Amino acid sequence: GQNIDQPTEMTATEGAIVQINCTYQTSGFNGLFWYQQHAGEAPTFLSYNVLDGLEEKGRFSSFLSRSKGYSYLLLKELQMKDSASYLCADEGAGSYQLTFGKGTKLSVIP
Amino acid sequence: DAGVIQSPRHEVTEMGQEVTLRCKPISGHNSLFWYRQTMMRGLELLIYFNNNVPIDDSGMPEDRFSAKMPNASFSTLKIQPSEPRDSAVYFCASSPEGGPGANVLTFGAGSRLTVL
Secondary structure, eight states: OOOOOOSSEEEETTTOOOEEEEEOOTTTTTEEEOOOOOOOTTEEEEEESSSSEEEHHHHHEEETTTTTTTEEEEEEEEOGOOOOOEEEEETTTTTOEOHHHHHHHHEEEE | OOEEEOOOSSEEEETTTOHHHHEEOOOTTOOEEEEEEETEEEEEEEEEHHHHHHOOOOOOOSSSSSEEEEEEEEEEESSOOOOOGGGGEEEEEEEESSSSTOOOOEEEEEEEEEEE
């Protein structure tokens, strides 16, 4: 999968809910990853979706629609420490390599 | 486990010099990846090894870049000669044996390269 598209920046208020969208090409697609990257640090794994639907993991949830080539990451009860870049990555079928989007920089404000 | 270990963390060099970046993957991980991250292009895959064998190097920018993995616990990425446009953060990552969903990459802290 190539041509991963996600918003460049988003701002949200502490305690609120934010949804970060990601679209990708459906051909040659196997699964969808989300990674979190704080400024100056390495990306860290958040979630992996291969089936349609919502996967919930604490305050973070990730959704996938394979037919629409669409995913989102939902962050609830936002905390200041959630300020980071969120990278969407698709896993190519067969090669299982990851192709990353450019990331969405989320700023959480008081 | 100490995680993926990269060195150096920072390197400043002059155009034309050789640069060697090093990586020690997590013990037992069979796949190793080199990525480059810049503001303009994001995180790009340079090369991918599986069981020490290069599987896909189509992301390597040009002949100035080379990568080796002589054994399961060590890999190098070399740039010779370096150019200012090579300035970026270079990440090494490793993951367990391949297969769907196995690509839960663990990244090293990165090597920030500045070529003057």
